[in-house]
Amino acid sequence: MSRNPHRTEAPETLGGLSDRGQRLLKVLVERYIRDGQPVGSRTLSRDLHQELSAASIRNVMADLEEMGLVASPHTSAGRVPTVRGYRLFVDSLLTIKPLHEGELNSLKSQLLPGGDRQLVLKTASSLLSEITAMAGLVTLPRREQVALRHIEFLPLSNNRVLVILVINEQEVQNRIIHPSRQYSESELQQASNYLNREFAGKSMDEVRRVLLREMQEAREEMNQLMAAAIEMASQVFTEEVPDSAEEDYVLAGQTNLMGYAEMADVGKLRRLFDAFTRKQDILHLLDHSLGAEGIQIFIGEESGYSVLDECSVVTSPYTCEGQVVGVLGVIGPTRMAYDRVIPIVDVTARLLSAALNQAH
């Protein structure tokens, strides 16, 4: 397999990689993550306390390079981990560092249950970005069942009507509709009373179904009140209510990414920030993590989105009432301190879940 005559034929435990190879890869990646410069054999030998001479290390390095785990930027530079190298590192070689006490405290003290849901998400995102010094990311929780809780109509000028919709306990939406004729305040009041009595607690889909049926049958015995209510409601419920808000996330600390050398190119930076505002690609990627159990890591090109080529994304789903409802995570350079970031994302997801659960 190897053209190197000195290749170590030692116990192969992982993808045909010797124990020593693993050990070296681990130290190399750690070192590279620390100072961001290609690691040479001498440096590695020193990091291993001269256990092995630089020459021996060179032999192993040749093997690692052949397996596509490391690469050298040019002939006489040290080695740099490839995406595959990072992958092996995070999958099997990583020793997770426990959370720093201060970090844990600030997480615990700021991610408290109760209060505004939107605010809690924002706080989580900010905390992620502050603690990791990278960009934090929290998707808005999706709502599995969209139940109408309450509806209210208020007349505006020019025949327009302000509709306030409360769905799923505490989520408030509002929109403006243009009915065919002017309605008085009391007509609107009665219409909303009727709708609340009839539909409160029902799912949006069901509301839409029943509404449709009512509009088709029963022309004659329908009184003016009902007609009003139904015209209004049909305008409200034809638009897709829930999706608009679901396709979104809370981003924090994007500017942190500007500090990293791998983002020195303004062009790259721009494409990345454009992706942040477009949201679509990022959301797609995060969707993959929705189904996953626990921490998920995308390294460099693995994500499949070229704007993230030199970035890694560490995510974890978070739950509400036992159901996975969203994803949070961190975006940073491929060369990030995975051993620190992973527990941070993990704990944040747990604390956010706890905060959301106790709110109900």
Place this chain on the structure above:
Amino acid sequence: MSRNPHRTEAPETLGGLSDRGQRLLKVLVERYIRDGQPVGSRTLSRDLHQELSAASIRNVMADLEEMGLVASPHTSAGRVPTVRGYRLFVDSLLTIKPLHEGELNSLKSQLLPGGDRQLVLKTASSLLSEITAMAGLVTLPRREQVALRHIEFLPLSNNRVLVILVINEQEVQNRIIHPSRQYSESELQQASNYLNREFAGKSMDEVRRVLLREMQEAREEMNQLMAAAIEMASQVFTEEVPDSAEEDYVLAGQTNLMGYAEMADVGKLRRLFDAFTRKQDILHLLDHSLGAEGIQIFIGEESGYSVLDECSVVTSPYTCEGQVVGVLGVIGPTRMAYDRVIPIVDVTARLLSAALNQAH
């Protein structure tokens, strides 16, 4: 005044600047805005169709330099306008270009009256950024009088209550309060009925005042219903309602700024973007324009905020019902096409005002 023996002593019309000097400064600034490189005497001579030789131009340039209107980056480079040079240019030399037809059309067709107010602001900001290829900016309209339109209470779990507040026609706010005891749905219904009957149409300040009075007097004849309403209301109205939302703006196309050479330095870029997320400084600056009549321009350091040192800001207030309620504008490099940007900002402000006015 001038050490140059050849100094022109021609008619002085503006700040001691000869007619010819003005003419040259104008052409120089226009040229520099076009290609962003120091303009030399030869280039200028060509731009003036050989009216004057390069040598003569050099004499005038020396004057301009001495007056602090232009500067050379180094000994043998051309001249570049200084902030004072730009100022003179935009104040007295600029010839405004009429709006491109396509631009006007897309503005008119997208900034329609009616519909969601938030959406209109967002559209305005996006249009500004798209048409100018810089960053667009629209402050949320301030509300001079904050009148309570409608209030609604909905019970949540754990004794908490969801409060929905409609203020000023169509603005909906919601918050969660924790009353001292559990209230039933009908109690809350009655409480909101009472408050709506009593306070609808009144200003927030007035509501707060009356509430305070009611809480002090009248312990005995206050029935349970009123007590409930007042407990709830006091929790709602102690927080400052309007300010939180007012301190905000809609930003669009920030990433456009990454395309400009003056923003090539990632450090500068970062400080600028941090200022965008912090919002405070930018809002302060925009506040200055609230009182101003029409277009206002801040060039480079004039703004007083060091992050904007190499940027210019072009703003215009916009109105609703004849009252100035907000500011919109554009942020870009000092070297921007003022003759195009100014009419764009101006027209956008007018169209936005029109859209907001007709909504009521």
Place this chain on the structure above:
DNA sequence: CCTTGGCACTCGGCAACGTTGAGTGCCAAC
């Protein structure tokens, strides 16, 4: 008195060049 061509000078940008130092691959000796 203003304008203009000429001239010496300055300085950034660029390419060519050599040097240095870190690192590699291979080999022979242990």
Place this chain on the structure above:
DNA sequence: GTTGGCACTCAACGTTGCCGAGTGCCAAGG
């Protein structure tokens, strides 16, 4: 299997020289 040694490679860096754009000043000419 491990190690020191050796030749080789290559990015990074500083030096050098040259080119071109541009300037300031001056003296001649309208």
